[in-house]
Amino acid sequence: MPSAPTPTAWWRDAVIYQVYLRSFCDADGDGIGDIAGLRRRLPYLSGLGVDALWLNPWYPSPMADGGYDVADYRDIDPAFGTLDDAGALVDEAHRLGIRIIIDIVPNHTSSDHVWFREARAGGPSSPARERYIFRPGRGEDGSLPPNDWRSVFGGPAWTRITETDGTPGPWYLHLFDPEQPDLDWDHPEVRAEFESILRFWFDRGIDGVRIDVAHGLVKAPGLPDLGSLDGKLMEGTSRENHPHWDRDEVHDIFRGWRTVADGYDGRVFVAEAWAGAPERLARYVRPDELHTAFNFDYLMAPWRGPQLRRVIDESLAALGAVGAPATWVLSNHDVARHVSRYARPQPDGPLRSLAQLAGRPADLALGTRRARAAALLTLALPGGAYLYQGEELGLWEVEDLPDAVLQDPTWRRSGHTDRGRDGCRVPLPWSGTTPPFGYSPEGAGTAPWLPQPDAWKTLTAASQESDPDSMLSLYRAALRLRRDHPALGDGTMTWESAAEDRVLSFGRSPGFRCVVNLTDDPVELPAHTEVLLASGPLDGDGLPGDTAVWLSV
Structure with missing residues (x-):
């Protein structure tokens, strides 16, 4: 078995970097990212300062839904590599102190399974x-x-x-694509098979598993009509007794999974659970169930003080009540990148998809400034954090992909009215001034599976490497401080701001304060002994609009 970092409760405050493997780095020149490409970039990720990587599905698949239609849960798709390549990745990552989390898709298989x-x-x-x-x-x-x-x-x-x-x-x-038939989790063979799959990967040194659609495995007896309810992923409000989302019976499945993980040192689960309300989400991370769960309420919150503060308070209260840490995330492979979300006039309610952005004027400079501030807010909060590949480069959503290249099944299933999620999955720009920007080897005969915008030449990792004011430098500095400062990571926080519609300000012990100005106008900084890090230039003792700062106090 590959060696692993020393097992601890590392997951309580880990910074985990999401790798969408198809779009990360292409080593063999076929236009599709692969394990070999990821291995080449491990030093970059180590230098960034992350604790673990979460990889989207790498299993054999017809790719009807980007690999979330799994044909074989115990192998690697040839486009990505082999089981030996996966083992080498785990070994190399562990030598750098980086853990590996993989995706599992238990709600459905591929129709080719x-x-x-x-x-x-x-x-x-x-x-x-x-x-x-x-x-x-x-x-x-x-x-x-x-x-x-x-x-x-x-x-x-x-x-x-x-x-x-x-x-x-x-x-x-099939709650998703017709090529993704739902499994019947009342069948004992289904439960036994997935516990066996978990052991297969834990035995190969995998440190954790992210559970796709964790809230959807159990369906109501008799499969009653939805009626006035809908089948969308649950957003904003709790919908108890929904016939196929967030049913109470799902928790028995995850108690069985926790027993499997507890047989291995330091193995963890993170749930993709759309539960509608923090108290419902907390049920997934009780002490005998899963370890952490994504905080979608925070991801979808607009860049507005009252909404952000309410989500933070409700998340910490609900998860703290069951002894679980919060996790904070701004973007992932299923939502429009937050630079583009923040570039729009901010609504009162949730904001997540490209379809919601359509027709709204975008100010990418404003979105980038807000994204820099949001990064410092996120990394200062108690608990863990997830970063989506490319957010450390300041990438925006590619909203003008040609119709002919779109591959998300949402585009087809919606009758070409919803462009889906391809815009946040465009391959990363690593170097150079023209596509493929070092994503594929020089002279590769095949273009990247989705085209990159020419404007990304200013956002490559290489172009930001030596720029102290770049987004990449900000993330590196923030992760370094987060690791070194005794106040950051797991723990508690205390609000110190009264004008929550204008400024979010909170302290963490010992001696740390985060201040975020969500307005257009500067505000005066509180008393402090040192500025540790700022998301943008400060104006003397003033904090400009849409800017965040970390202070020693």
Whole structure:
């Protein structure tokens, strides 16, 4: 087994960097990022100062949904490498003190998974169909879907199969794409299989697992209609007793998973759980369940003081009540990059998708200034933090990708009305002044799988390397201070600001204060002994608008 960093409660305040492998670095010149490319960039990530990497799915897959349609959970897709390559990555990362977290997709498999191929071929009485959710259709001839559930990607959540003899068969459930059939988690083989998969990867030195759609595994008995509810991912409000999101029964599954992880030193879980309210999210991270969960309320909060403060307070209270740390995240592979979100006039409510940005004028300079301030706010809060690849370079959402290159199933399923998530998945710019910006080797015969904008030539890692005012330098400095300062990481905080609509100011012990000015006008800095780090130039004792500062006090 590969060696690993010393096991501790490292996850309580870790800074974890998300690697969207297809878009990180392409070593073999085929236009698709791979494990070998990631290994080449490990020194960069070590220099950035992150504690762990989270990798999106690297399993064999038809790639109907960027790898979240898994055909084999115990192997590596040839486009990314081999199991030996994965083992070498784990070894090299561990030597640099970096842990590796992988994705697992338990709500559904690929339609190309051997289980689903057996289910389709086996006939109406096949036991293989019991691992999935097959149901007869409604209507006299069964030609109507079994209920009114909708796919997250648009359209109905049911597809009817044709039997091998050519007759119409039952319908199967897919809360996402038709090539992602939902598993039936009431089936004991499903539960046993995934616990076996966890052990497979833990035995190979993997340090943790991020759980995709952790809130969606269990469906209500009888599969009742949604009625007035909807099938979208849960945002903003709790929806108790939803027929397929955040059902109470899901927690028994994760208690079993925790037992598996506890058999290994230092292995952890992080949940992608859209739970609608902090107190519902906290249920996933009780002491006998998962370790951490993404904080989507914080990610979706607009750049406005009252909304941010409320989310921070509610998150810390709810998670603290069960002894779990908060995790803070600004962007990921499913949402528009926060530079572009912050570049717009800020709404009162949640803001996450490219579709919500359409038609709103963008000021990327303003968005970048706010993103720099948001980075210092995020990294000063108690708990852990997730960074999405490229945010340390200040990358914005690519909103004008040609229609012909779009690959997100949302584009197709929405009837070409929702451009989906490809704009935040464009390959990274590493060096040079023209695409592919060092993402692929010089002279590679294949272009990157998504085109990079020419304007990114000012945002390459190489161009920011020696610039003390660059976004990359800000992130490096912030992560270094976060690691060294005794007040930062896990712990508590105390608000020290009254005008929460204008300024967020909080202290952390010993001797630290973070001040964030969310207005257009400068405000006076509080008494301090030293400026540790600022997201932008200061004006004497004034803190300019949309700027954050870390102070010694």
